């Protein structure tokens with residue numbers, strides 16, 4: 001375990017020094033009239049576990065297929081390790097794909113499937129055997145080497161597909177919703193296994209998923225895609241804590257968003273008028289922002305306290321006054337809906353930690369408070 | 385019904401009678417499904433084969449009648465007399481099968497993967513010739529290939545008549561017979577090929593190219609093996625009836641091109657030497673069986689059952 005951690009650290013260090021492993025520059029892909037990928041520019045750092053996250057139809061698969069060489073971009077340029085591969089066919093690109101349907105060869109044994117890439121590369125027989133064995137061990141399928149894929153469960157097939165790609169030690173591994181066809185329990189289990197394997201082998205993983213939780217658990221960087229473009233790119237924490245678009249704020253977890261106008265800016269603090277209430281945010285969040293904005297806050301970052309007893313709002317915190325319209329106890333937390341005096345419905349998740357917490361029933365007048373640094377600012381969606 | 389009762393008798397308890405009959409019914413089900421086909425085969429296949437064997441061992445002549453003499457020498461005798469026809473049949477049928485494959489594979493590939501919404505139209509076009517009888521179609525070829533027919537006159541007007549060699553003919557050549565067989569049996573090759581290509585997951589070819597296989601290697605390692613059941617089925621469906629065919633040789637060839645089917649036909653209907661005709665039929669059947677067994681061995685029984693399933 002100790003040795004393992006060192007390897008991880010080493011991999012991360014080399015990753016910092018090198019240029020991007022995969023680069024897409026102004027890449028557009030059209031299918032007839034349909035624009036699947038729209039002037040996309042994206043650099044994926046070497047050795048990272050990179051997730052492409054977005055709803056169905058946003059162009060994730062198309063992006064991945066262009067990296068793999070199965071689709072040709074309508075315009076733009078694709079680079080692998082600094083080399084322009086835009087016109088290079090798939091079999092000459094040093095990336096391997098784990099397909100959503102696995103695409104295992106039904107007429108070959110598991111072992112033969114895994115050996116396929118190495119055979120094409122004319123790897124020597126003894127080395128081939130050793131590496132196939134190692135790859136199957138890595139995905140814990142050593143015992144099933146002689147089976148046919150059709151005789152295996154979905155989870156096992158998924159791992160064969162992974163081994164078949166990994167065994168080639170490609171520069172990058174492309175995974176298209178690799179866990180999408182599995183049930184929840186298995187999916188959770190393989191998420192952990194997959195992140196573990198990625199750290200062990202240290203190669204770049206590009207993981208396509210529409211499951212925000214999966215992306216956040218596994219990836220160190222996430223690009224949120226919408227309509228063929230990248231809305232925002234960052235670590236799970238950055239995307240969750242500081243979403244910059246309404247779409248990202250709502251796609252990753254739940255958000256309370258309130259239309260707001262910037263009214264003042266003093267040093268570190270910028271002040272918004274949000275439906276009559278003053279909301280303070282760290283001023284770096286408004287740097288370079290223009291157009292219509294919303295301020296937002298995550299439901300679990302808000303505290304509720306009764307406002308009728310003249311309770312004090314802690315100094316410097318944002319506060320919205322209103323009354324509870326709904327309270328539902330869900331075990332670990334209580335979910336409230338509060339109608340603010342400004343007419344917004346906001347969600348509040350209050351953790352059921354500690355004794356003596358009173359559930360505030362519907363009709364109670366409350367102050368919803370949170371710290372300014374938990375506030376984020378998103379661009380208001382056109383037409384929203 | 386009690387547990388004690390069940391355990392003392394050691395047989396199915398009273399309530400189990402229904403369960404047993406259900407099981408029996410289930411066991412009977414395959415027999416019920418198979419029975420009609422089996423009866424058909426017994427009446428129209430097994431009995432004729434036995435009677436054919438019986439007839440082949442008789443001696444006599446059409447005027448005085450035939451009597452059973454267990455004359456096994458009819459086999460070596462007819463073999464030595466007609467082995468050229470037999471070899472010619474195998475050669476023509478083999479060549480025609482290869483030609484069918486070479487023509488049908490790209491055709492089936494195109495229809496399965498590239499034809500898009502025109503798929504059913506193309507399939508219909510393949511089957512369309514079946515709407516007229518094989519004899520009519522072959523007679524039409526006879527007209528087309530005739531000495532003053534369309535093909536020869538076209539070649540002449542193009543100044544290409546010398547490709548036909550000395551005779552200057554198309555009709556009445558081995559090529560005409562082989563071409564006729566190829567034409568007549570093409571659908572039997574194309575349809576099984578199409579069926580096996582059609583169910584293939586194109587993602588597999590992508591996966592192969594992803595794993596460093598060129599398009600050609602992917603074709604060789606993935607498409608071709610997965611089409612094997614169709615190739616096998618198509619080959620059998622073309623080759624077997626082609627061996628016994630006599631229409632093409634009769635209409636497009638001369639006695640120089642006659643195949644074993646022509647011999648059998650004339651022995652039965654003209655010479656009326658029934659034992660020789662029966663013996664030749666039997667020999668052809670055995671040869672076909674041997675070829676199937678060898679091919680099945682080569683491909684493995686798994687492939688054979690897949691081919692049957694296709």
Ligand SMILES: Nc1ncnc2c1ncn2[C@@H]1O[C@H](COP(=O)(O)OP(=O)(O)O)[C@@H](O)[C@H]1O
Pocket residue numbers: 031034035036054055056057058059060061062063
């Ligand atoms: N081969 C294709 N032909 C036509 N349209 C396509 C094709 N592939 C994808 N598209 C379209 O491009 C868009 C993006 O698709 P895709 O990349 O598969 O999205 P995702 O993987 O994010 O669900 C979709 O609207 C889809 O209908």
Ligand SMILES: [Mg+2]
Pocket residue numbers: 057060061062
């Ligand atoms: Mg997709």
